[in-house]
Amino acid sequence: MGQEIRVIDLLKADTIIMRLSATxxxxxxDELIEKLAEAGRLRDKxxxxxxxxxxxxxxxxxxxxxxxxxxAKTAAVITPSIAFGYSPEGIDFDSLDKQKAHLFFMIAATExxxxxxxxxxxxxxxxxxxxxxxxSLTEVKSKEEFLELIxxxxxxxxxxxxxxxxxxxxxxxxxxxxxxxTACPTGIAHTYMAADSLKxxxxxxGFQIKVETNGSGGVKNKLTPEEIAEATAVIVAADKQxxxxxxxxxxxxxxxxxxxxxxxxxxxxxxxxxxAPVYQGGGTSSQDKLHSAKSENxxxxxxxxxxxxxxxxxxxxxVVGGGIIIAISFMFGIHASDPNDPTFNxxxxxxSDIGSGAAFALMIPVLAGFIASSIADRPGFAPGMxxxxxxAQSGAGFLGGLIAGFxxxxxxxxxxxxxxxxxxxxxxxxPTLLYPLLGIxxxxxxxxxxxxxxxxxxNTALGNWLENMGQGNAVILGIILGAMMAFDMGGPVNKAAxxxxxxxxxxxxxxxxxxxxxxxxxxxxxxxxxTTLFRKKFTAEERQAGKTAYILGATFITEAAIPFAAADxxxxxxxxxxxxxVAGGLSMFFGCTLPAPHGGIxxxxxxxxxxxxxxxxxxxxxxxxxxxxxxxxxTVE
Numbered sequence: 001m002g003q004e005i006r007v008i009d010l011l012k013a014d015t016i017i018m019r020l021s022a023t024x025x026x027x028x029x030d031e032l033i034e035k036l037a038e039a040g041r042l043r044d045k046x047x048x049x050x051x052x053x054x055x056x057x058x059x060x061x062x063x064x065x066x067x068x069x070x071x072a073k074t075a076a077v078i079t080p081s082i083a084f085g086y087s088p089e090g091i092d093f094d095s096l097d098k099q100k101a102h103l104f105f106m107i108a109a110t111e112x113x114x115x116x117x118x119x120x121x122x123x124x125x126x127x128x129x130x131x132x133x134x135x136s137l138t139e140v141k142s143k144e145e146f147l148e149l150i151x152x153x154x155x156x157x158x159x160x161x162x163x164x165x166x167x168x169x170x171x172x173x174x175x176x177x178x179x180x181x182t183a184c185p186t187g188i189a190h191t192y193m194a195a196d197s198l199k200x201x202x203x204x205x206g207f208q209i210k211v212e213t214n215g216s217g218g219v220k221n222k223l224t225p226e227e228i229a230e231a232t233a234v235i236v237a238a239d240k241q242x243x244x245x246x247x248x249x250x251x252x253x254x255x256x257x258x259x260x261x262x263x264x265x266x267x268x269x270x271x272x273x274x275x276a277p278v279y280q281g282g283g284t285s286s287q288d289k290l291h292s293a294k295s296e297n298x299x300x301x302x303x304x305x306x307x308x309x310x311x312x313x314x315x316x317x318x319v320v321g322g323g324i325i326i327a328i329s330f331m332f333g334i335h336a337s338d339p340n341d342p343t344f345n346x347x348x349x350x351x352s353d354i355g356s357g358a359a360f361a362l363m364i365p366v367l368a369g370f371i372a373s374s375i376a377d378r379p380g381f382a383p384g385m386x387x388x389x390x391x392a393q394s395g396a397g398f399l400g401g402l403i404a405g406f407x408x409x410x411x412x413x414x415x416x417x418x419x420x421x422x423x424x425x426x427x428x429x430x431p432t433l434l435y436p437l438l439g440i441x442x443x444x445x446x447x448x449x450x451x452x453x454x455x456x457x458x459n460t461a462l463g464n465w466l467e468n469m470g471q472g473n474a475v476i477l478g479i480i481l482g483a484m485m486a487f488d489m490g491g492p493v494n495k496a497a498x499x500x501x502x503x504x505x506x507x508x509x510x511x512x513x514x515x516x517x518x519x520x521x522x523x524x525x526x527x528x529x530x531t532t533l534f535r536k537k538f539t540a541e542e543r544q545a546g547k548t549a550y551i552l553g554a555t556f557i558t559e560a561a562i563p564f565a566a567a568d569x570x571x572x573x574x575x576x577x578x579x580x581x582v583a584g585g586l587s588m589f590f591g592c593t594l595p596a597p598h599g600g601i602x603x604x605x606x607x608x609x610x611x612x613x614x615x616x617x618x619x620x621x622x623x624x625x626x627x628x629x630x631x632x633x634x635t636v637e
Contacts, residue, residue, distance in 0.1 A: 006154055007123060008151050011081075011082040011083075011084060011150060012039070012081075013143045013147065014038070014039040015035055015036060015081055015082065015083040015084065016035075016083070016085075016143045016146060016147075017031065017032070017035055017085040017086070018086060018143060019086060019087075020086060020104070022087065023091065024091065025092065028068075028070075028085065028087070028091055028093070028104055029049060029052055030049070031085060032070070032083045033045050033048050033049055033052070035083050035085070036048070036081055036108055039081070039083075041077065041079055041081040041108060042076055042077060042078060042108065043078050044075075044076040047074060047076035048072060048076040048077065048108065051072035051074040051076065052070050052106075055070065055071060055072055058184075059184075059239055059256055059257070060093065060094035060258070061190070062094030062101050063190065063193060063258060063261045063262065064094075064099060064261065066090070066099060066100070066102040066103055066134070067101060067102075067103045067104075067128055067134065068094070068104050068105075069105050069107060069128075069193075070104070070107075071106065071108070072108065072109070073110070074110075074111055075110070077108040077109060077111070078110070079110065080109050082106065082107055082124065083105070083108070084104065084105055084146070085104040086104070086138065087101070087102050087104070088102065088138075090102050102138060103137055103138065107124070123154065123157065125190070125191075125192045125193040125196075126193065127150075127153050127157060128193065129193060129200060136149055137149065176206075176207040176208065176232050176271075176272045177208045177209075177231050177232050178202065178210075178231055178232055178234075178268065178271045179209070179211075179227055179234050180198050180210070180212070180234065180237065180260075181211070181212045181213075181214065181234075181235070181237070181238060181242050182194040182195045182198070182211060182212070182237045182238065182260055183213070183239065183240050183242050183257060184238070184257045191257065192215065193260075193261045194257050194258075194260030194261045194264075195211040195213050197260060197261045197264040198211055198237075198260055199211055200264070201268055202264075202268055204265075205265070205268055205269075205272075207268055207272060209268075210223060214238065214242050225246065228246055232274065233251040233253065233270075233271035233272070233274055234247050234251065234253070234271075234279070235252075235253045235255075235260070235267050235268075236252065237255050237256065237260030237267070238254075238256075239256055239257045239258075244279070247279045249278060249279070249280075250278065251277070251278055251279075252276060252278070253267055253270055253271055253276045307374040307405070307406065307409065308371060308402070310371060310373070311368065311370040311374070311402075314366055314367070314369075314370040315363050315364075315367040315370070318359045321359055322354075322355040322358070322360045322598075324355075324598055324600075324602045324603075325354055325355030325359065326351065326352060326355035326356055326596055326597055327596035327597075327602055328351055329351035330348075330596050330603075330606045331606060332345040332347065333345065333348065336348035336349075337349040360597070363401075364388045364389070364391055364397070364400070364401035365384075365385045365392060365401070366385070366388070367398070368385065368391065368401045368404040369381050369385035370384070371384060371402070371405025371406060372405045372406075372408035372409035373409070374409065375412075375413060376410070376411075376412035376413050378431070379412050379415075379431050379435035379436070380412040380413075382439065383435075383436070383439035383440045383442075383443040383444075384404060384405050384409060384443070386443060386444055387401075387404030387405070387408045387443040387444065387447045388401045388404045390404065390447040390452060391404045391447065391451075391452065394447075394448075394452035395460070396447075396451065396455040397455070397456070397495075398495035398498075399495070399496065400447070400452060400455040403447075404443065404447055404451070407447070408439060411439055411442050412439045415434065415435055415438055416430075419434055474588040474589075475585050475589050477512065477515075477588060478512075478519075478584040478585040478588030478589070480581075480584075481497045481516050481519060481584050482516075482518070482519030482522075482581040482583055482584020482585060482620070483577045483578075483581040483584070485498070485516055485520045485522075485558065486519065486520075486561075486579070486580035487573070489558045489562050489565060489576070497516050497519075498516060498520075500512065500516075501513035501515075501516040501517070501597070505595060510593035510594055510608065511591065513595075514588075514607065514608070514613060515583075515585070516584065517556060517594055518584060518586075518599070518616050518617050518620065519583045520556055520580070521553050521554065521558070521583075521600065521617055522553075522576070522580045522583045522617060522620040523560075523561035523579070524550075524560035524561045525554070526575070526576060526579045526620070526623070526624020526628070527560075527561050527564050527625075528546045528550040528553060529621055529622070530625040531543045531545075531546025531547075531549075532546065533629070534625070534628065534629040534632075536634045537629060537632040537633070537634055537635060539635050545560075545563060549561065553621075554600060555600040555601065556598060556600035561576060574631070575627035576624055578623060579621065579622075579624025579625075579627065580624070581620075582616075582620045583617055583619065583620025584616075586616035587616040590609055590612035590615070590616060591608070591609060591612075592607060592609045592610075593609070
């Protein structure tokens with residue numbers, strides 16, 4: 001056992017502001033971050049604020065009762081610390097809370113904060129659930145008095161009974177049995193506040209309750225199958241993924257974690273009356289996505305799609321940045337990066353080395369690495385990257401990268417289950433030794449000896465088939481490639497077409513890639529135009545997204561169309577496929593060429609027949625927009 005760490009070990013006089021000068025939420029955050037920096041607790045104020053705001057984006061840390069606990073766990077923190085600030089006038093911290101916040105505790109946890117530190121930070125959140133204690137904090141006159149009050153309350157908690165039964169001392173009744181799970185993304189504040197709030201109210205109501213907490217230190221007070229089976233109902237107050245299948249067949253109430261703090265009594269009464277649906281299991285809960293504390297909408301996206309999009313979204317900057325840099329290199333001449341060519345230019349070679357040799361070389365490993373980390377969290381990243389690199393080097397390409405990502409992710413998930421029974425003392429070697437060692441070996445072995453060669457052959461066969469078709473009828477080829485670009489908008493089919501275009505460039509044929517890039521710009525541009533011309537067919541949120549889609553479409557970010565397709569696939573996907581097919585076919589008909597491995601307005605200077613190329617894109621855009629108008633019904637908001 002390590003030395004016990006107390007709250008007053010983390011909250012010192014030099015991180016206390018007895019009267020805040022801030023008058024807005026952002027000013028509060030800045031003032032507390034500045035106080036931590038002045039006290040030598042931070043190494044990077046900007047990064048700390050970035051992580052604090054990232055947590056706020058998941059749901060306000062204003063918890064009601066005049067309290068806000070902004071917090072972050074980040075490498076920007078030198079040592080785990082707590083900063084406090086008091087605003088007598090109060091500040092509007094949470095737009096959903098009519099009550100102003102007066103007490104602000106900023107929790108700064110290091111990225112590798114140990115269990116003792118995390119439990120101490122969690123203890124502070126439990127202390128703040130006491131009404132009298134909070135009131136006392138607003139009445140102190142000095143920092144010394146404030147710290148003395150903290151120390152006294154902490155001693156009181158450590159000396160008291162921390163039973164989690166929640167059985168009422170007044171009635172002793174245990175007729176209503178409820179189980180609950182609380183979890184927030186960082187797991188150092190709201191998780192424990194929600195748990196304490198539920199236990200406190202359960203005791204007052206005479207209900208029996210057990211609360212499982214999913215905090216930074218892992219799962220505590222884990223619910224057993226017997227406890228779940230005996231429960232009247234289940235409450236899940238969480239803003240991150242928790243294990244849900246065990247609740248199949250039970251009455252289940254699912255809310256953001258802040259609701260567990262603010263409305264504990266209402267949730268308990270709802271559970272006691274069983275006024276909630278039965279959870280069917282099979283991934284139907286909103287735990288299949290990261291929650292937003294500002295929204296209770298359920299995710300309808302399958303896990304496969306979520307993992308795939310995590311890889312694609314992280315790969316996209318490499319595609320965009322690297323592709324544009326390569327396009328700029330072509331402005332010096334198509335072969336200007338080749339030292340043996342008469343048009344050689346050292347700047348063109350520099351740009352080519354950066355864009356093609358570095359950025360594009362990382363695309364597939366990054367794709368696979370982030371797919372794997374979406375599945376297995378951080379331990380999946382290294383095996384995914386290695387598997388993706390093998391796919392890139394073996395010719396397995398994007399399809400091989402996709403397989404590598406999912407293979408690595410689920411391999412590490414299997415390893416986690418395999419080593420779940422290891423002693424607690426060996427927990428530290430799992431992420432640093434066992435998962436990377438075995439994950440990389442298993443993924444690499446399967447990729448090299450099972451996956452890479454067949455997938456590379458399949459990619460070659462696809463390329464040969466398309467190339468042979470191109471020799472017979474270029475327009476048909478353009479139509480097929482265009483439809484492929486819009487079919488899954490960044491997915492495997494889209495990437496197969498993109499890869500074919502890159503391959504044709506390497507063979508000196510610049511016609512197909514021009515058609516592919518034109519078709520890739522068309523879906524977001526067509527949707528943007530449709531939201532402008534046919535506003536009644538789209539929600540206010542979609543109309544707003546349409547404005548952004550103009551810019552993203554012009555810069556060849558086809559993925560901008562994905563939110564529209566996810567919301568209405570039966571109408572959006574056929575419309576975008578037809579529009580992109582028209583754009584691709586016209587580009588091939590007009591004989592447009594593109595030697596740069598990217599699209600968008602940035603590569604127009606190197607497009608052959610640029611005027612007709614723009615015409616192809618505009619016609620495809622118009623076709624997409626008018627098809628959407630024909631197929632979609634008016635939206636009732």
